[in-house]
Amino acid sequence: MKKKRTRWQEIILVISSILLLIAGLTLVSGPWIKSALISNYSYDYTRETITSSKIQENQSTLGEFDYAAVVPPSLVDVLAAMNTDYSDQVIGQLTIKSLSMNLPILKGTTNDNLLIGAGTMQENQVMGMGNYTLIGHHMQDKSLLFGPLLKIKEGAIIQLNDQEILYTYQVQTTKIVSETDMSVLADVGDNRLTLITCDVSSATNQRFVVVATLVEKKNLNQKNVNTHEPKNNTEIMSKNVQEYQEVVSLTQKHEKRSISVILIGILILLFLGCLLFFIRKHYRQLEH
Structure with a gap:
Protein backbone atom coordinates (compact mmCIF):
# COMPACT_ATOMS: atom_id res chain seq x y z
CA MET A 1 0.00 0.00 0.00
CA GLU A 48 -7.49 40.74 -49.60
CA THR A 49 -9.35 42.61 -52.33
CA ILE A 50 -12.62 43.98 -51.01
CA THR A 51 -14.65 45.70 -53.72
CA SER A 52 -15.83 49.28 -53.50
CA SER A 53 -19.45 48.06 -53.55
CA LYS A 54 -18.75 45.81 -50.56
CA ILE A 55 -17.11 48.71 -48.74
CA GLN A 56 -20.16 50.90 -49.41
CA GLU A 57 -22.39 48.13 -48.10
CA ASN A 58 -20.28 47.85 -44.94
CA GLN A 59 -20.31 51.62 -44.51
CA SER A 60 -24.11 51.67 -44.57
CA THR A 61 -24.40 49.28 -41.61
CA LEU A 62 -24.48 50.45 -38.01
CA GLY A 63 -21.19 50.21 -36.14
CA GLU A 64 -20.46 49.53 -32.47
CA PHE A 65 -18.70 52.24 -30.50
CA ASP A 66 -17.91 51.06 -26.98
CA TYR A 67 -14.75 52.91 -25.96
CA ALA A 68 -14.98 51.84 -22.31
CA ALA A 69 -14.94 48.14 -23.21
CA VAL A 70 -11.76 48.34 -25.29
CA VAL A 71 -8.80 46.59 -23.64
CA PRO A 72 -5.41 45.35 -24.92
CA PRO A 73 -5.86 41.93 -26.55
CA SER A 74 -4.71 38.82 -24.70
CA LEU A 75 -3.34 35.69 -26.34
CA VAL A 76 -6.75 34.05 -25.78
CA ASP A 77 -8.45 36.94 -27.63
CA VAL A 78 -6.02 36.62 -30.52
CA LEU A 79 -6.49 32.86 -30.79
CA ALA A 80 -10.28 33.27 -30.63
CA ALA A 81 -10.11 35.68 -33.57
CA MET A 82 -8.76 32.95 -35.86
CA ASN A 83 -12.33 32.05 -36.86
CA THR A 84 -13.58 35.64 -37.10
CA ASP A 85 -14.59 37.00 -40.51
CA TYR A 86 -13.87 40.73 -40.66
CA SER A 87 -14.89 41.23 -44.30
CA ASP A 88 -18.23 42.76 -43.23
CA GLN A 89 -16.44 45.41 -41.16
CA VAL A 90 -13.70 46.60 -43.53
CA ILE A 91 -14.40 50.02 -45.07
CA GLY A 92 -10.97 51.05 -46.30
CA GLN A 93 -7.24 51.00 -45.88
CA LEU A 94 -4.72 53.16 -44.00
CA THR A 95 -1.16 53.48 -45.32
CA ILE A 96 1.81 55.39 -43.90
CA LYS A 97 4.77 54.50 -46.09
CA SER A 98 7.33 56.31 -43.92
CA LEU A 99 6.41 54.01 -41.01
CA SER A 100 5.75 50.85 -43.09
CA MET A 101 2.17 50.91 -41.81
CA ASN A 102 -0.54 49.24 -43.88
CA LEU A 103 -3.75 48.47 -41.99
CA PRO A 104 -7.40 47.79 -42.76
CA ILE A 105 -9.93 50.36 -41.58
CA LEU A 106 -12.96 48.82 -39.87
CA LYS A 107 -16.25 50.42 -38.93
CA GLY A 108 -16.65 50.81 -35.18
CA THR A 109 -14.55 50.78 -32.04
CA THR A 110 -14.60 47.24 -30.69
CA ASN A 111 -12.00 44.84 -29.33
CA ASP A 112 -12.43 42.62 -32.39
CA ASN A 113 -11.92 45.45 -34.87
CA LEU A 114 -8.88 46.89 -33.12
CA LEU A 115 -7.29 43.46 -33.09
CA ILE A 116 -6.41 43.71 -36.78
CA GLY A 117 -6.50 47.39 -37.73
CA ALA A 118 -7.87 50.89 -37.21
CA GLY A 119 -11.43 51.50 -36.01
CA THR A 120 -13.64 54.48 -36.77
CA MET A 121 -14.77 56.45 -33.73
CA GLN A 122 -18.04 57.99 -34.89
CA GLU A 123 -21.04 56.59 -36.75
CA ASN A 124 -21.36 59.00 -39.66
CA GLN A 125 -17.72 59.54 -40.55
CA VAL A 126 -16.94 60.07 -44.24
CA MET A 127 -13.43 59.85 -45.67
CA GLY A 128 -12.16 63.20 -46.87
CA MET A 129 -14.87 65.18 -45.09
CA GLY A 130 -14.74 66.88 -41.69
CA ASN A 131 -12.73 65.26 -38.92
CA TYR A 132 -12.18 61.61 -39.86
CA THR A 133 -11.04 59.93 -36.64
CA LEU A 134 -9.42 56.51 -36.26
CA ILE A 135 -8.22 54.65 -33.18
CA GLY A 136 -5.78 51.77 -32.85
CA HIS A 137 -3.89 49.72 -30.27
CA HIS A 138 -0.38 50.52 -29.06
CA MET A 139 1.13 47.07 -28.52
CA GLN A 140 4.32 46.01 -26.76
CA ASP A 141 5.61 45.09 -30.20
CA LYS A 142 6.07 48.63 -31.52
CA SER A 143 5.82 47.50 -35.15
CA LEU A 144 2.20 46.36 -34.77
CA LEU A 145 -1.04 48.26 -35.39
CA PHE A 146 -0.69 51.91 -34.20
CA GLY A 147 2.60 51.33 -32.36
CA PRO A 148 4.74 52.97 -35.09
CA LEU A 149 2.66 56.18 -34.87
CA LEU A 150 4.76 57.53 -32.02
CA LYS A 151 7.66 57.90 -34.47
CA ILE A 152 5.72 59.95 -37.02
CA LYS A 153 7.10 63.34 -38.05
CA GLU A 154 5.39 66.57 -39.02
CA GLY A 155 4.97 66.69 -42.77
CA ALA A 156 4.61 62.91 -43.09
CA ILE A 157 2.11 61.65 -45.66
CA ILE A 158 -0.84 59.47 -44.63
CA GLN A 159 -3.14 57.90 -47.18
CA LEU A 160 -6.63 56.42 -46.90
CA ASN A 161 -8.53 54.67 -49.65
CA ASP A 162 -11.94 53.10 -50.07
CA GLN A 163 -11.22 51.40 -53.43
CA GLU A 164 -12.66 54.44 -55.19
CA ILE A 165 -10.82 57.50 -53.89
CA LEU A 166 -7.27 57.84 -52.57
CA TYR A 167 -7.18 60.50 -49.84
CA THR A 168 -3.77 62.01 -49.07
CA TYR A 169 -3.23 63.79 -45.76
CA GLN A 170 -0.17 65.59 -44.42
CA VAL A 171 0.68 65.55 -40.71
CA GLN A 172 0.46 68.98 -39.09
CA THR A 173 0.99 68.20 -35.43
CA THR A 174 1.12 65.52 -32.73
CA LYS A 175 0.09 65.87 -29.09
CA ILE A 176 -0.75 63.97 -25.93
CA VAL A 177 -4.18 64.45 -24.37
CA SER A 178 -6.23 62.94 -21.57
CA GLU A 179 -8.33 59.89 -22.43
CA THR A 180 -11.40 61.93 -21.44
CA ASP A 181 -10.60 64.77 -23.87
CA MET A 182 -13.27 64.36 -26.55
CA SER A 183 -12.40 67.65 -28.27
CA VAL A 184 -10.11 65.73 -30.64
CA LEU A 185 -13.25 64.20 -32.21
CA ALA A 186 -14.90 67.53 -32.99
CA ASP A 187 -15.20 69.03 -36.47
CA VAL A 188 -13.32 72.33 -36.67
CA GLY A 189 -14.23 73.47 -40.16
CA ASP A 190 -11.54 71.76 -42.22
CA ASN A 191 -11.06 68.30 -43.69
CA ARG A 192 -8.66 66.43 -41.45
CA LEU A 193 -7.59 63.01 -40.23
CA THR A 194 -7.12 62.32 -36.52
CA LEU A 195 -5.31 59.17 -35.39
CA ILE A 196 -5.47 58.18 -31.72
CA THR A 197 -3.63 55.56 -29.68
CA CYS A 198 -2.33 55.10 -26.13
CA ASP A 199 0.87 57.02 -25.37
CA VAL A 200 2.45 53.84 -23.94
CA SER A 201 1.82 50.12 -24.40
CA SER A 202 0.85 49.61 -20.75
CA ALA A 203 -2.18 50.91 -18.84
CA THR A 204 -2.45 54.68 -19.21
CA ASN A 205 -4.99 57.51 -19.06
CA GLN A 206 -3.31 59.50 -21.83
CA ARG A 207 -3.62 59.31 -25.60
CA PHE A 208 -1.17 60.14 -28.39
CA VAL A 209 -2.90 62.07 -31.17
CA VAL A 210 -1.82 62.72 -34.75
CA VAL A 211 -3.56 65.50 -36.70
CA ALA A 212 -3.23 65.65 -40.48
CA THR A 213 -5.01 67.80 -43.06
CA LEU A 214 -6.34 66.70 -46.44
CA VAL A 215 -4.08 67.84 -49.29
CA GLU A 216 -5.25 65.73 -52.21
CA LYS A 217 -7.98 63.43 -53.52
CA LYS A 218 -7.45 61.06 -56.44
CA ASN A 219 -10.04 58.97 -58.22
CA LEU A 220 -8.55 55.48 -58.42
CA ASN A 221 -10.66 54.65 -61.47
CA GLN A 222 -9.23 57.49 -63.55
CA LYS A 223 -5.73 57.97 -64.91
CA ASN A 224 -3.60 61.10 -64.81
CA VAL A 225 -6.13 63.19 -62.87
CA ASN A 226 -3.46 64.06 -60.33
CA THR A 227 -1.25 66.98 -61.31
CA HIS A 228 1.56 65.45 -59.27
CA GLU A 229 1.61 62.24 -61.36
CA PRO A 230 4.87 61.42 -63.18
CA LYS A 231 5.11 63.13 -66.58
CA ASN A 232 7.56 60.83 -68.32
CA ASN A 233 8.52 57.17 -68.56
CA THR A 234 11.55 57.58 -66.31
CA GLU A 235 9.44 58.97 -63.47
CA ILE A 236 6.79 56.30 -64.02
CA MET A 237 9.42 53.56 -63.89
CA SER A 238 10.97 55.08 -60.76
CA LYS A 239 7.57 55.21 -59.05
CA ASN A 240 6.78 51.61 -60.01
CA VAL A 241 10.13 50.41 -58.65
CA GLN A 242 9.54 52.28 -55.38
CA GLU A 243 6.05 50.81 -54.98
CA TYR A 244 7.37 47.34 -55.77
CA GLN A 245 10.10 47.71 -53.14
Missing part, protein backbone atom coordinates in the same frame (compact mmCIF):
# COMPACT_ATOMS: atom_id res chain seq x y z
CA LYS A 2 2.83 2.32 0.82
CA LYS A 3 4.54 1.56 -2.48
CA LYS A 4 1.33 2.37 -4.41
CA ARG A 5 0.91 5.68 -2.61
CA THR A 6 4.50 6.65 -3.40
CA ARG A 7 3.97 5.80 -7.06
CA TRP A 8 0.95 8.08 -7.29
CA GLN A 9 2.85 10.82 -5.52
CA GLU A 10 5.58 10.50 -8.14
CA ILE A 11 3.06 10.64 -10.97
CA ILE A 12 1.40 13.72 -9.50
CA LEU A 13 4.82 15.36 -9.09
CA VAL A 14 5.72 14.63 -12.72
CA ILE A 15 2.39 15.93 -14.02
CA SER A 16 2.66 19.07 -11.88
CA SER A 17 6.17 19.70 -13.16
CA ILE A 18 5.01 19.29 -16.75
CA LEU A 19 2.12 21.69 -16.26
CA LEU A 20 4.46 24.26 -14.73
CA LEU A 21 6.89 23.88 -17.62
CA ILE A 22 4.09 24.26 -20.17
CA ALA A 23 2.82 27.35 -18.35
CA GLY A 24 6.33 28.81 -18.33
CA LEU A 25 6.80 28.05 -22.02
CA THR A 26 3.48 29.69 -22.84
CA LEU A 27 4.42 32.74 -20.77
CA VAL A 28 7.70 33.12 -22.62
CA SER A 29 6.48 32.39 -26.15
CA GLY A 30 2.99 33.91 -25.77
CA PRO A 31 3.92 37.50 -26.73
CA TRP A 32 5.77 36.27 -29.84
CA ILE A 33 2.83 34.14 -30.92
CA LYS A 34 0.36 36.95 -30.26
CA SER A 35 2.39 39.48 -32.25
CA ALA A 36 2.83 37.13 -35.19
CA LEU A 37 -0.87 36.24 -35.33
CA ILE A 38 -1.99 39.89 -35.17
CA SER A 39 0.44 40.72 -37.97
CA ASN A 40 -0.93 37.86 -40.05
CA TYR A 41 -4.55 38.93 -39.50
CA SER A 42 -3.80 42.54 -40.53
CA TYR A 43 -1.82 41.40 -43.55
CA ASP A 44 -4.62 39.12 -44.72
CA TYR A 45 -7.19 41.93 -44.73
CA THR A 46 -4.92 44.48 -46.42
CA ARG A 47 -3.92 41.96 -49.08
CA GLU A 246 7.52 48.79 -50.56
CA VAL A 247 5.34 45.76 -51.33
CA VAL A 248 8.38 43.47 -51.10
CA SER A 249 9.37 45.03 -47.77
CA LEU A 250 5.90 44.48 -46.28
CA THR A 251 5.77 40.94 -47.66
CA GLN A 252 9.20 40.08 -46.22
CA LYS A 253 8.15 41.50 -42.85
CA HIS A 254 5.03 39.31 -42.89
CA GLU A 255 7.03 36.25 -43.96
CA LYS A 256 9.51 36.73 -41.11
CA ARG A 257 6.66 36.76 -38.60
CA SER A 258 5.16 33.65 -40.18
CA ILE A 259 8.51 31.87 -39.96
CA SER A 260 8.77 32.89 -36.30
CA VAL A 261 5.38 31.33 -35.56
CA ILE A 262 6.38 28.12 -37.35
CA LEU A 263 9.69 27.90 -35.47
CA ILE A 264 8.00 28.52 -32.13
CA GLY A 265 5.42 25.86 -32.95
CA ILE A 266 8.15 23.36 -33.84
CA LEU A 267 10.02 24.11 -30.61
CA ILE A 268 6.84 23.64 -28.56
CA LEU A 269 6.11 20.32 -30.27
CA LEU A 270 9.68 19.12 -29.68
CA PHE A 271 9.47 20.20 -26.06
CA LEU A 272 6.16 18.42 -25.52
CA GLY A 273 7.50 15.34 -27.30
CA CYS A 274 10.48 15.21 -24.95
CA LEU A 275 8.16 15.60 -21.97
CA LEU A 276 5.94 12.77 -23.20
CA PHE A 277 8.98 10.52 -23.65
CA PHE A 278 10.15 11.41 -20.14
CA ILE A 279 6.72 10.63 -18.65
CA ARG A 280 6.48 7.24 -20.32
CA LYS A 281 10.02 6.32 -19.32
CA HIS A 282 9.52 7.47 -15.74
CA TYR A 283 6.17 5.67 -15.47
CA ARG A 284 7.68 2.40 -16.69
CA GLN A 285 10.43 2.71 -14.08
CA LEU A 286 7.80 3.16 -11.39
CA GLU A 287 5.95 0.06 -12.59
CA HIS A 288 9.10 -2.01 -12.17
